[in-house]
Amino acid sequence: MSKQVVFVHGLWIHSASWQPWQEIFAEKGYDTIAPGWPGEAPTVDATRVNPAAVSGFGVEEVTAAYAKVVADLGEPPIVVGHSAPFDHGWRALADDALGWLDQQRL
Known part of the structure; x- marks a missing residue:
């Protein structure tokens, strides 16, 4: 099982909202990332400014950005998401992960 976890946030919230969950998963030995949406600044305050x-x-576009994050990891991660785009884009992310697995079996 993968030890990498990608947290995907929904609309009207910042990727920093996953920080408490990242800490919990890290304590259990997982490597976590919570990438922002395209255009999202590194902090909530900076995002509010623009x-x-x-x-x-x-x-x-948002699903494609997360699919690239997943593809760049080198192995399919565990993906945890909330709200849009996760509920709409999860199938595309899963398809990318399954495609990666198929390529590894060749």
């Missing part, structure tokens, strides 16, 4: 930076991205 909210337009995260506008204009649809489910496809």
Whole structure:
């Protein structure tokens, strides 16, 4: 089983919201990341200063950004998500992970 966990946040929340969960998983030996949406600044305050930076991205763009994060890890991670795009994009992420597994079996 993978020891990498990718946390995917939903609409109107920042990736920093996963910090308490990242700490819990890290204590159990998991490597975690909580990448932001396209255009999201590193902090909540910085994102609030320029909210337009995260506008204009649809489910496809956000899902593609997370799919790239998953693909760049080198092995399929455990993906934990909440709200959109996770509920709409999880199948694309799963398909990417399964495709990666199929390539490893060749």
